[in-house]
Amino acid sequence: MKAILCSQYCQPDDLVLAEIPDPVAEAGHAVIAIRSAALNFFDLLMIQGKYQIKPPFPFSPAAEVAGVIESVGAGVSGLKVGDRVVASCGHNGAREKIALPASSIVRIPDNLDFDRAAGIIIIYGTALHALEDRAGVKAGETMAVLGAAGGTGLAACELGKLMGLKVIACASSDEKLDFAKAHGAELVLNYSKEDLKEGLRRLTGGRGVDIVFDPVGGSYAEASLRSIAWGGRFLVIGFAAGDIPKMPLNLALLKGCDIRGVFWGHWARLHPDKNRANLEKLVKWTAEGKISSHVDRTFPLAQTADALNVLAARKAMGKVILHP
Numbered sequence: 001m002k003a004i005l006c007s008q009y010c011q012p013d014d015l016v017l018a019e020i021p022d023p024v025a026e027a028g029h030a031v032i033a034i035r036s037a038a039l040n041f042f043d044l045l046m047i048q049g050k051y052q053i054k055p056p057f058p059f060s061p062a063a064e065v066a067g068v069i070e071s072v073g074a075g076v077s078g079l080k081v082g083d084r085v086v087a088s089c090g091h092n093g094a095r096e097k098i099a100l101p102a103s104s105i106v107r108i109p110d111n112l113d114f115d116r117a118a119g120i121i122i123i124y125g126t127a128l129h130a131l132e133d134r135a136g137v138k139a140g141e142t143m144a145v146l147g148a149a150g151g152t153g154l155a156a157c158e159l160g161k162l163m164g165l166k167v168i169a170c171a172s173s174d175e176k177l178d179f180a181k182a183h184g185a186e187l188v189l190n191y192s193k194e195d196l197k198e199g200l201r202r203l204t205g206g207r208g209v210d211i212v213f214d215p216v217g218g219s220y221a222e223a224s225l226r227s228i229a230w231g232g233r234f235l236v237i238g239f240a241a242g243d244i245p246k247m248p249l250n251l252a253l254l255k256g257c258d259i260r261g262v263f264w265g266h267w268a269r270l271h272p273d274k275n276r277a278n279l280e281k282l283v284k285w286t287a288e289g290k291i292s293s294h295v296d297r298t299f300p301l302a303q304t305a306d307a308l309n310v311l312a313a314r315k316a317m318g319k320v321i322l323h324p
Contacts, residue, residue: 001020002019002301003094004061006059024099025076029076030073031071031099034095034098035323037062038320039061039062046091063089064086066085069083076102084109085105085107086106086108086118086120087100088268115321120286124155124282126264142165142168143156153213169189172191173192198227209228210233211232216238216240218242225247225259228257230255232255233257297310301324
């Protein structure tokens with residue numbers, strides 16, 4: 001089968017399309033013939049050796065896959081050949097087939113296409129865990145979403161609206177803000193034109209926001225923390241801007257607020273049953289049209305480098321999908 005391989009830490013253009021042996025379904029596992037594989041910003045960091053998880057070489061990027069069950073190993077129940085499924089794999093999704101534990105695989109309905117299914121797991125899983133488990137959101141609260149047109153930001157806008165929050169989308173262009181507003185945001189703030197702290201205070205009548213959802217980091221993190229309301233929650237999602245901010249802890253004291261880390265991947269490993277229930281719920285919501293799982297663009301497997309470069313340039317609004 002064909003696979004995109006990273007054999008040493010490199011840039012997207014250095015990845016290689018190669019032939020490797022087909023996987024075999026061992027006991028408790030199933031082989032998925034991949035129809036769609038979703039990319040995330042951390043795939044860039046992983047192939048560059050800058051991510052906290054460092055798979056052994058050679059590996060493929062892409063941590064989410066959707067496709068059809070091709071074979072099942074001994075002891076597998078609940079899955080059969082031909083089932084349409086989705087699964088999180090951590091890496092190795094940029095290939096034609098993959099063998100995964102059956103417990104990590106969830107079936108999808110016929111009215112949910114593979115592209116949107118592949119994009120559900122990480123961004124919506126992260127946002128749902130962040131809002132339900134880490135922020136403990138309440139209907140009527142205000143939430144500022146930084147990088148609101150990106151994958152995780154978009155998921156936070158949509159899920160925030162579903163949970164009854166007043167969502168303020170923050171992004172660097174009017175085009176991105178229009179996109180976020182079409183996907184759940186009630187208010188918008190262009191932080192390339194207006195100071196983020198002052199803008200968020202203006203939009204909340206001086207009170208500040210209850211929740212900051214930050215997958216961006218960099219200089220915007222401190223500015224948004226300065227805009228937070230008394231007793232607010234600042235959610236640390238990631239650092240797409242590249243720089244990990246050093247936050248003045250006196251702000252947490254003065255505002256009586258919390259800075260809460262959101263590491264969905266580790267939480268999912270510690271709570272597999274809850275994570276699976278979340279994924280099943282998100283699949284249902286997507287099939288019902290309650291969330292979009294919007295696909296920005298698709299690429300054939302051979303153009304994985306081009307797909308990753310779209311993410312590197314922060315041009316994607318929604319998910320970037322590979323078609324093995």
